[in-house]
Amino acid sequence: MHNKVFQSGFTLLEVIVSLAILMIALTAIITAGSNRAQTLIELRERNRALLVANNVLEKYYTEPVTVGVFDGKQENGNIDWNWQISVTQTNNNHIYRLDVVVSKDNDFSYSSAQLVGFKWK
Secondary structure: OOOOOOOEEEEEHHHHHHHHHHHHHHHHHHHHHHHHHHHHHHHHHHHHHHHHHHHHHHHHHHHOOEEEEEEEEEEEOEEEEEEEEEEEEEOOOOOEEEEEEEEEEOOOOOOOOEEEEEEEE
């Protein structure tokens, strides 16, 4: 009579395949976490840019305005933001349109925030 010995466990090939699948899954999780962190940083910067745009609008709401394009700088969140406001006349002679653009670049090639407001003369 032959005694058969049964061994339980995984083969080397099964272990290698399972480790490969685990590595792929972990890579996907780490990449997703990294992308989320980058997205949060971008959202924080856009929020700060919107605060700058809102500050510019508030300033122009409280002062007399003239038609034209004006620009300046404002620091927010340890970033020097460049802003530009375009004041135009609307069809109604009593209302100005105020377009604010905020960017980290001096040439405004990419705007981080844009706001539009209207002011009664």
